[in-house]
Amino acid sequence: MPFLEDIDIAFIEPCVADPGRVRLYAEPSRDLAEVLPYLNAVINHATYNKDGPSLTFMKEFRLITIYPRRITMSKAQNTTDAWQVLDWLKDLINDTYDRRGSITPVHGVRWRPTALQIYEWLPRTNCKACGEPTCLAFAVKLLLGERTPQECEPLFLPEHASLRRAFFEIVAAFGYPAPPGYPAPPGT
Ligand code: SF4
Structure with missing residues (x-):
């Protein structure tokens, strides 16, 4: 089996x-x-x-x-x-x-996403609410550990519920801090 x-x-x-x-x-x-x-x-x-x-x-x-x-x-x-x-x-x-x-098991990180890959999961409106000029700049700072995922406040708007769930799940998988309750169950 x-x-x-x-x-x-x-x-x-x-x-x-x-x-x-x-x-x-x-x-x-x-x-x-x-x-x-x-x-x-x-x-x-x-x-x-x-x-x-x-x-x-x-x-x-x-x-x-x-x-x-x-x-x-x-x-x-x-x-x-x-x-x-x-x-x-x-x-x-x-x-x-x-x-x-x-096989020798590996417990460390072997790959990090690029800023462009993180950017795909942001609202991509360049609204500047986080203090960065663009969403891509925010993604760069996030990868550098200079910003936290929850500093993108528009993600918490009701219309971004699916994006929010996916974004926090992905950043948590890469070891970045996600807000309490995330990763959230599908459909929430
Ligand atoms: S607050 Fe979010 S949507 Fe607005 S520019 Fe920053 S990362 Fe982009």
Whole structure:
């Protein structure tokens, strides 16, 4: 019997960073915590956050975060694409688990997002409410640790509920402080 039998999509919605694509939450059939440091060793450009724990990486243009009991994927092309990537991921997890005796687990950060990647999850209005001239400048300062995610006040407006949830989930996966209550459940 494989280590991981199934991954099921639990929630899917338009991707707030790219409305032409989809963002989804999926549930693995077992806890994945023990395999995350091994996946960090075999996936190029991944970020392992031991406090989550979580593992975040890019699969081409898709941003994927694996938690012990949840997997999120942003910018999937559509539902079919998402299922194909989840099948690939399930095989990768099972292969990595089978080979774990020959893999040295890695517990550190191997990849950081770029400011442009963070920028995609901000309101992108350049409203200056945070004191920065542009959202991109805010993203740069965030990566430098000079600003905190919650200093973008427009994210707390009702119309940005989906963006807020996605943004705080992503920055938390990269080890930045998110407000209490985040990451929040899908659909909230
Ligand atoms: S407050 Fe938010 S939306 Fe406004 S400029 Fe700063 S990062 Fe952009």
